[in-house]
Amino acid sequence: MTFFLLAAFVIIFPILSQMGMISSFQVGVWGKYLCYAVLAMSLNILWGYTGLLCLGQCLFFALGGYAFGMYLMLMIGEDPVYKTALPDFMDFQGYKELPWHWKPFYNPFFAVFAVVAVPGVVAFIFGALAFRSRIKGVYFSILTQALTYAATLLFFRNEFTFGGNNGFTDFKFIFGADIREESTTLALFVASGILLLVVYWGLAWLLKTKFGKVQRAIRDSENRVRFSGYSSTHYKVFIFVLSAIIAGLAGALYVPQAGIINPEEMKPSKGLDIVVWVAVGGRGTKFGPVIGAILISLLKSWSTRAFPEYWLIILGLVFVFVVLFMPDGIVGLFEKAKAYLRARKGGESDSGSSNIPVEAK
Amino acid sequence: MDQRLSKLSTRALLIQVILSTGESQTAAIDVIRERGEPIISEVVEAWRIGRISTLGEGEEVQVLIQVSEGQYEDLLTGSALTPSGEPKINRATRSLRKVLKRIVDLLDLKSPDMSKRIAAAEKLGLSQNEEYLPELRELVPKQSDKKVKAAFQEAVWISELKNGRIDEKISAVTSLGEVKSYPARDFIEALLKESREAKVERLDELEAVAEIALKKIDDHQKLVEVASTLVRGLSTGSVLLLVSYGLAITFGQMGVINMAHGEFIAIGGYTTYVVQNFFVGVFGVESAGFGWYFIAALPAAFVVSALCGAILEKGLIQFLYKRPLESLLATWGVSMVLQQVFRLWFGAANVAVASPEWLSGSYELAGISLSYNRISLIVFALIVVLVTWLLLAKTNWGLHVRATMQNRQMSSCLGVPSSRVNMLTFAFGSGLAGLAGAFLSQIGNVGPSMGQTYIVDSFMVVVVGGVGNLLGAALSSMGIGMLDQGLQPVLGPVMGKITVLFGIILFLQFKPGGLFAARSRSLDD
């Protein structure tokens, strides 16, 4: 059901925009939100369904973004300040020729491959190490945070060959199309929409498989899973890599729409933002992350314009409110409402809705 | 020399220096150079930091020294005075100050204050100015204190490196090597280089002794470097410890993923700021009373943060004990709110907190410089660890905290007042964060997002130590601090920090539960 809702949205939105009812700006903004939604889903399969709270999901997003950004940088050609084939920041930092690891990125296929491979490989190495030595719970969370923090510092460095603090900006062409054209904006929106639908559908499928069940079993009792003959390490590495790849893809689509990628994008606080999206929407629900990411981003976008001085307070209170009164997020609230309607015949359904511990009452 | 001038009192001369310009100023300075009264350095220092002002115009003009806020002294008479108008601040020019600084340094050579004498000798020696050499030489035997004497002697040698005869140079080099003089190192090296490049007359003997001396100095320096690094590591570790200890309680003991921890640190910082302003209001910046503000700020910071913590616990956290992950979301929200509240209350800019006199400055020990605020930081961290340990390990309250955190329901079943324990514990943890904030105000920023700087580090420390283990947190902060400072000289601060982070990641591969992992046989822990 939710899938068709999403699909309808992805189809109708561009049509409305073609009819002039939605501005190209809105299309661009929503395109980014769709990427956020995918990013949130990628965290949800880890956190919501496997119990692995990754605070560094932003890293994979950014890595995908950087990988694709490298391609976009090379596509700028000789246009801006220095009129050389090198990206401006390289001229600027005194490079005489393109570093070797940049060269393959002239090829768009390689770039797309890298978008998948780089986050995937990083996740694989990190995941294999961490899960083998049975790092779990908060230890895992904090480690992922340390990882993304270290990466941020690394990318901030000028000499890391990725533009330092300023990162990549001022993209001009994507697959031959002018990135500033409205049609490109629309195309990117549609691409993001398709990514969203595919990921949504794919994850829904995954959850139904036995794999999905093992995943949730790991969340509940990982040791039990091991004693039942499953290598929880393999499962966790697989899901971690998958999630990183999805995040990377989201990042790759995000970057041309946002127009910039820089190390700020992998800062630990960004990782927490994603966690918040998922939690607000409803952790461990299919639709929750999507709705959480979009609603929070909308709220942020709207309130930074409407209440520039107060928006942080508004947003912060929303989080507190959600936690206190919607323990299973927005989606959980819907479920509760549905269950309530169903059970209304059964008389007073108890206070179960707010899991307020008894001793605290 | 101007007869008229030399008849004037030093105070009057100073007034002339301050009020006149050009030749008559220079003349006055020349005379002052001959005088040796402490008032000179006092006035020069006051002039430097804008405490000299004038009152009135023309012949009537009076020169005043500001003693403290609104309190002045007539420079000519030295008597206290309440100005009849608005005094106008008078400032020395930069070049004048540099000249006067030299005079003051020379004066300081005879200052009764030992540390001033040492500093002056050091400085004049390093300047390698020929003019000062005779005076320095003359003063060496007059020093009774060994340390002072050594400083003067060293200054003489350093000066001789440039101004001495060749034999004097050689003996100076040798002696400097003996005392392993660090400041001399670069001069000796320059001397060596000069001699090598001057192809006409190479001074073989000088070169030989210079090489030996350099080696001696370098070897010693390596030792000092290691020792200094250790001290710096301790101090960095203490900062980490202070900022993370509150979290070791709220997160480690209670399981609340407290993202607002940083804001509690900020509350401590702001409390210190408010207390400081209060003291300024009551005592004035200059008064002795002001220096005590920090002593008052410590308990204040603790209490204010603890209160805020208690409110947060009662209003929010207590509903989340069964859902620890959600505490992350809620406290993240609280953290956003608090940050913006700080901005609206105190402004978006950081606020200034001045260190009291007794926390400024440093102490030199065998070549290692120990600044007072760092030393007190280390001591304070130690106290925090001790007190926390005593509270948690030796009191019933501590036992209740630990029992409640391990199994809230069961401890209630045994009659432990768990909701009160929860509140007090959270308040205590928050109070510790506030204390950390108070201390951080002495070495860093106080501002709306000051807490954010520390939050990642704090969680890391707690996790590396082993969640729930206070000793672990203490050791891990020291370890991380040492590692950080140890790597910095080699890799620089950025790569050093990155390496530390990767080091932590690797460390947890081997100790997946941190330094002191809580062991359990239960299947789902």
Next chain:
Amino acid sequence: MMTEPQLTLEGVQVSYDESLILRGVDISAPKNSVVSLLGRNGVGKTTALKSIMGIVPLTAGEITFEGNSLTGKNTEKRSRSGIGYVPQGRDIFPNLSVWENLKVSISVHGQAARDRLDEVYELFPVLAEMKERKGGVLSGGQQQQLAIGRALLTNPSLLILDEPTEGIQPSIIDQIEDAILHLKKTSEMTILLVEQYLDFAKSVSDHFYIMERGSVVERGEIALLSDELVAQYLSV
């Protein structure tokens, strides 16, 4: 036995989420007696005990202890007013040492608890032997002993035991049995016992209650617990 009841449950209802688990339970335990609560797996025995401790909220009914209603009292107050509890599953504090586990009770209940300590050590010598060991690493049976010892130290006038013999070696079960009989004789203690081990229950109890799907279906003096009843309600 004509004494007034130490504890009464009247029409107690409890539900988890949407389903009603206790559908009006009435129990009354006379002072200084041992009452067994029997029934198949999942009929709600543990839930009934939890409702006495205030761990699960009642949706209806009332619980009275020593003449006072427990409604509105939180768990901690109930414990302080003299109810001791040994939960099913032991709930040892895993990272506290054995001694600290016991000390939690002592710290709350003071001198009276300390006086009991020797008694507890005598009953479960292993607790004295393993004082310094962390509660979490004890064997299952040792943990069970610790849980009972810890509850005894709260010096309760009502002791609630949820399957106390589970996982305990036979010789110690005997001792527990002796201890219960001894307590009954020497103190005013009332004991509410949930037990699957029928022989044990029979030999220590004065009264029995049988539960079936959330309600009490049979009650009486223990001597009246006939094989028919057992066959009807306790076997499969």
Next chain:
Amino acid sequence: EDTVKVGVLHSLSGTMAISETSLRDILLFTFDEINAAGGVMGKKIEPVVVDGASDWPLFAEKAEQLLAQDKTAVTFGCWTSVSRKSVLPVYEKYNGLLFYPVQYEGEEMSPNIFYTAEAVNQQAIPAVDFLLEDGYKKFYLIGTDYVYPQTTNLVLFEYLLSKGIPVENIGGGLRKDADGEVISAGNYTPFGHSDFQQIVADIKKFSASGDACVINTINGDANVPFFKEFAASGLTSEDCPVVSFSLSEDEFRSLPAKDLVGHLGCWTYFMSNESEANKKFIADFQAWLQKTEVPGIVKENRVTCSPMVLSYNGVYLWKAAVEKAKSFEPEKVMAALKSGVSFDGPGGTVTSQSNHHLTKNVYIGETLENGQFSVIKSFDNVVGEPFLKGTFMKK
């Protein structure tokens, strides 16, 4: 319609808010001042304030919102270079107009951005000139590890060499690429670094032999721990002055002034400027602060500083250019700017140049105990030059 919408795009939250909020304040003041005097070409300015939240993609989004939705005629905003770089494509796409007020590393000249900021040759170079003249022979470079400090220091490195300073007298460390060419000069710390023990110890060694100074491009609040450590180690400005490029009067509000006395700054405006224009400007601003009702604006102890004045100047230059072009059309306004318009601002006359930068006065100042600068040298009418790298290389 008698209003014209003008965008204000600064971070009011997040890490950069400490600096940027003051620019919002001054802009709102300027708009009120202009509106009180009749507006721009008869139209009142209607500010649209948005919060970029120190979040660079959000800056881009907000910029687009200002241009596409609010249809603002011009935007005043950005502080960090990265925020400017993130909105640059947006302004080019919509052919909008942005005024950028904060000193930066140069090497950029977008057709849609006007840089009222100090270019490197209007800040760093004059400062070094002054130090050389003052007899300093050793220079220690220190900064935050990112583009602005790295670039500025590279330029300064070249400049110092060209002035005959030997390499060994340039402290902080050098890094060379494979060909032995220097690609980075100076000691760098991460953003928000708080532990300067090691670096200050290094500086102490470096300056032991006298005649040394520190060139500080540390950005933001990391300056506080740096100066606290510096002072705690016993160093003073007479021993080794620090000249900072990111510390203005506004930042001094949050620094313990006594730790900074005698250290140097270099800007195109100082609050202590004696001119009548400046006195009036300050008085008006203070008066405005007292009566404004915008939430979160601090009213006590406020100061003015170069980025604020450059924002202020920007608004007036825009007004002048609009009136010259007789149009709000960004393209025409930019053309008018390029043709050269002047404004007598609080820091002296500024004139727009065809290279999108300003000709303005540069002042070297010395920090006083009250958080003000006292001018010790000024350079008049320095022409802003964004492209400097490589220009001092002899070989």
Next chain:
Amino acid sequence: MAVLYRDTDLTLSAEGVSKSFDGFKAINDLNFYLGDGELRTVIGPNGAGKSTFMDLITGRTTPDVGSLTFHQPDGHDVDLCKLREYQINRLGIARKFQTPSVYTQHTVRDNILLSLNRDRGVLRALFYSETQQDRDEIDEVLEIIRLGDRRDELAGSLSHGQKQWLEIGMLLAQKPRVLLVDEPAAGMSDEETERTGELLLSLEGKHSVVVVEHDMEFVRQIARKVTVLHQGHVLKEGSFDEVAGDPTVKEVYLGRQKHTDAA
């Protein structure tokens, strides 16, 4: 009288195994041999090391010294000390824990499904689809543990005793060669205990089973060969009566044996 020891091949042998925790010897030079298809009962005082021994076999901890060998039907011997938990399980060694451990957020049925003896690799799990045989097996197990009517409820909402049963069901679903059953009767009524006993007896011959229990009635019911552990070491091995009559066993373990005698 049941056959005490059938001269069959071994499936599991432990030789000279010791394990200590912080200096405390939980297992002390233990030798233990389990025959193919044998039903073995292990008793011993609380803390004797029974559960720890199972921990060692299943890879939860590794012995300090000694060897643990699994003898496969094809004649290969496998050193268990070198394997991880899931590898040991895949060899066919499955365990029921002393405190019930089930997937609380899964339905009763899925708990069984996840325990079925199928390829448990990642890819297989992805492309696994339920066959009729799987369904039958699940139903069969549910039947045995009598939780059929609660098959679609979350396991977390079962009572203690029901969880015990569910875990036994999960054990059965794995169809292992060796079953290690730690206190299966705890929390069960006498009737159910007896049923559990019958169930275990029915496995005899097809599977090797090690049962740990303190319920002497139950032990008597299922006893073939009984091993008594004490302080990490085998104190006595033999038939139920031999063991129960042993004075040391009586002293350290059985006590006055009132209930067992009565039965």
